[in-house]
Amino acid sequence: MTGDPEIRTVLGDIDPAELGVTNAHDHLFFASALLPGQELDDPAAAAAALSRFREAGGTALVQWTPHGLGRRMCELARISRETGVHLVGATGLHRAEHYAPAALSRVADDLAGVFVEDLTGTTGPRAGLVKVAGAFHTIDSHARLTMTAAAVAHEETGAPIAVHLELGTAGLETVELLCGKLDVPPEKVILGHLNRNPDPAIQREIAETGVFLGFDGPSRANHATDWRLFDGLEALVEAGHGGQLLLGGDTTTAAARHQPGAAYLLTTLAPRLTKQLGGDVVTAMLVANPARAFATSWLK
Template sequence: MSFVRTLFEDIAPEQMGFTYSHEHIVCIPAHWQERSAYDLLLDCPEKSCEDVQDFVNLGGKTIVDATAIDYGRCIEDVAEISRKTGVQIIGTGGFNKGFLWDAQLSPRLRNILGSYETYAEWIEDRSINELADYVIHEVEEGIEDSSYRAGQVKFGTGYNSISPLEEKTIRAVARAHLETKAPIHAHTENGTMALEQIEILRSEGISPEFVSFGHMDRNLDPYYHKQIAMTGAFVSFDGINKIKYGPESARIAEILYLVKEGFEDQILISGDTARRSYYKHYDFGPGLSYIKEKWVPRFIDEAYFAGFDGNALIQKFFVSNPMRCFAFKD
């Protein structure tokens, strides 16, 4: 039987309910902290908790926290928010992307990883299988030094490029998936390199149907998205309301194009709410309530005018598709 792994327990996929498939709840990335980029520091658990509570009050049940170790993961704070609000949280093992790895490690992580100064040094020094063992530990034993187990594994690559260290982490995460059956999430910088990532995964024996590719709406290219979807992978539109990457009309039109082409069962929707200015209770942004409260009704309207059943599609994007995407299965 398949199951979904939350921070506290394994649940049946049917228990997930309405799900945001890619968010960040509390995180303090060392790379941005060193540069005093305060907008990228979600460092107040109380304010993050208020936004999560807004989501729960609207009927939200599950959030996938996509924060990996190299993006300033604060697993104890996130677990406490789960306790306080009752939201089910899926944690993430694995890695983010290369340029963040040059940041200095905090004393806490240096204690976990050893005497290294940066993630890049640590990754360079470890074999692929040693890195895979680390990710397996996060899934089967606990994230960092906690008892909270990861419910997905992640890798990432840069803009229009895959560095040797990034390829190393792709292969490590692939091998961790083969061992644990944990679902895989791929960070794509500005929606690039997904097809190249798929080539590497296939060389490790991975079927793309077990992978979700993030930030697809930062590269609104119908042909490209169709090529990815044709592999069986999940296509994640996780930049809702980020108008700087494109108007909402273009994002919805792209989603409906994939629906028309027959890929409605492979679409995920979320906000990747990783800035203070995106959060309502930090800096008066749209917040975690925005998608369910405002975007969903708009999408239903636009889908209806395009000849689709918007309510049925919303059920797929936020309930049925996450149930399949985030399940551990052979």
């Protein structure tokens, strides 16, 4: 049964109009063997980071940490309740390199089923999106497997699909697979890390497909391309794609939590963008666009 579009937060479904000022891609909890010693696994630190974001004017944060990487959904629910900030959690799988082979084998036989259970289950907080990942400049066999499972989960639930593009690459290939071959509507697909591959022609071509484009920086990992974020966004707005743009912080390490941190999106990045693009445009990126990108008429 379907109804009006809603956003599935860790505390339950809400009207998209309630979401407000949104960090559309970040992490309060994240732990990967690829980032030893930089785990985001401290609930008190997560709550403090979320409080700073709230004090800066934020009302919602979307955590893209997928299945098996320490997403801590129950802790998300607790700190959402304590801080009053809406939190959206994720299911899905990251690149294979983030997992031990045994961990992948445990879910490989029914990947779509795992995703659907996370999205619709009756025990514990539910995820509100499926996060998957491409490989560097290609869709490898693992990405094809996870994206196919994500498409099945979308078909069964209506959930939006968020995609980590490795260093911002393979965006068109991802759209071709998800929207072309797997029939996921473009407006249900969010491509992340477009700022990491600041090719204006590619960004424009991706935008013309109708998907949402995530510019999730700056962060400590992306400083080489951060300075091109502003001109890239301006070009897309001038081309008529302002309604497809999302902004996030993408804090994936303990070091980045403190410098710049999730609040940087609102304390520093948004004011700079406002001077260049205008307040209405930036407000749309932070409020109206995420309210559409993460909303769906849930099927289960």
